[in-house]
Amino acid sequence: MVNKSILIITGDYTEDYETYIPLQILEMFGYTVHMTSPGKKEGDYVISAVHDFIPGEQTYTELRGHRIQINYDFEKVSVNNYNGLYIPGGRAPEYLRLNPKVISIVQDFHKAKKPIATICHGPLVLQAAGILKGVQCTSYPACKPDLQICGGDYKEVDVSKVVEDLEHNIFTSPAWPGQGALMKRFLEALGSKIIS
Incomplete structure (x- = not known):
């Protein structure tokens, strides 16, 4: 295994902060x-989306964000080369979960018991991979029914x-304000020592 390597799977309209x-x-x-x-190949870009919450509105607003450079060819991914997997939220997970290779990669990380972290709409990819049954998890509230239907132990x-x-090595958070807490636990699961 390559020492200290993480795979991020994302796509267009991934959430910028996440x-x-x-x-x-x-x-x-x-x-x-x-x-x-x-x-996408190394050197290509995905476009991010910036989500925000405005008091009195029933859902989030979305603005075009940054161009984020892809630095590794998706077709070259081998789970054996990584210590963990991170899937950001935004709209990308809605279509990433339709990709058979994405699903296979997520399942392989799970089988290998490597840490998986995801946020916001990202857990939809884990749901599609069939790895959330009995797993304590959370997500953006609009995804709650999807995670419950697949047997996830959804926590508000x-x-x-x-x-x-910890049993399944899966870490989830509802939205970008939880990014710090999510990354802290993910890093600890990866073996990094964090001194508070």
């Missing part, structure tokens, strides 16, 4: 991070919190 913040945190801790996307938590299922 993609850049983990990338930068993982790099700060010395991890090599491969940012990949189906149909504050958006700044993380739900960890």
Whole structure:
């Protein structure tokens, strides 16, 4: 296994904060991070979306965000080369879960008991991979029915919190305010020592 390598699977209209913040945190801790996307090669870009919540509105608003560079070819991904998997939220998970290779990669990480972290709409990919039955998890509230229907043990938590299922090595959070808590637990599961 390559030492200290993380795979991120994302796509167009990935949530901006939920993609850049983990990338930068993982790099700060010395991890090599491969940012990949189906149909994209090294040097290509995905477009992010910036989500915000306006008091009185029933759902989030979405604005076009940054261009995020892909730094590794998706077709070259081998689970054996990574210590963990991270899937950001946004709209990308809605179509990433339709990709058979994405599903196979997620299942292989799960079988290998490697840590998997995801946020917001990202757990939809885990749901499609069939790995959430009996797993304590959370997501953006609109995804709750999807996770419950597949047998996930859905937890309603504050958006700044993380739900960890240590038995299955899966870490989830509802939205970008929970990014710090999610990354802390993910890094600890990867073996990084965090001193508070």
